[in-house]
Amino acid sequence: MDYSLAALKLLCSQLKQAGEVPSQNSYTLGGLLFQRAWLQGVLVSVSDTGSLLLDDGTGLIELSLTGEFRHRSWQLGMYVMVVGGYVARAGELPMIKIHKIVDLSSSPDREAMWYLEVIEAYKMFYQPLVEEFT
Numbered sequence: 001m002d003y004s005l006a007a008l009k010l011l012c013s014q015l016k017q018a019g020e021v022p023s024q025n026s027y028t029l030g031g032l033l034f035q036r037a038w039l040q041g042v043l044v045s046v047s048d049t050g051s052l053l054l055d056d057g058t059g060l061i062e063l064s065l066t067g068e069f070r071h072r073s074w075q076l077g078m079y080v081m082v083v084g085g086y087v088a089r090a091g092e093l094p095m096i097k098i099h100k101i102v103d104l105s106s107s108p109d110r111e112a113m114w115y116l117e118v119i120e121a122y123k124m125f126y127q128p129l130v131e132e133f134t
Contacts, residue, residue: 002026007036007083009121012059015086015094027086030130037086037096040104040114043078053093054082057111062095069101079105 005026015037018027026035041056050070052063063082065074074080081104084096104110 001035001085005033005035007038008032008034008126009038009118011115011118012039012041012054012056012061012094014058015061015088016059018086018088020088027088030126031132032126032129035085036083036099038081038083039096040079040081040110043074043076043080046074046076054080054096056114060093062093063101064095064097065101066098069098077105078103079107079110 002025008029010029014029018029018034020026021028021033024033026033028034039054039056039061041054041061043052044055044060045051045053050065052065052074054061054063063084081100081102082096082098083100084098087095087097089095
């Protein structure tokens with residue numbers, strides 16, 4: 001994992017447009033190279049095997065938990081922030097291999113603020129780079 005590449009603040013619907021760059025073990029989205037994604041959403045499925053399903057309002061993504069995160073009590077309906085390695089899988093839901101997961105359920109207006117953060121990140125950081133490549 002190349003930690004010099006930023007984790008992009010994205011929505012599940014944006015990840016569907018990402019293309020794989022096998023030679024660099026990463027993905028590209030409009031010319032932006034990334035390996036990790038930062039998402040937020042509601043847990044809609046929780047299993048004992050360390051797999052969760054997150055719905056961010058634009059799509060679903062599987063979350064793969066490892067280590068200490070497997071031993072925490074994750075519950076349906078929790079609103080969480082996740083950062084981790086992105087994995088596109090043919091014929092299956094895309095997956096995030098979790099590096100960080102935080103329960104934000106108690107934060108008011110969390111979902112509305114997240115959409116604004118994604119828009120702001122796009123306009124301030126991603127859009128100028130995307131326009132440079134088009």
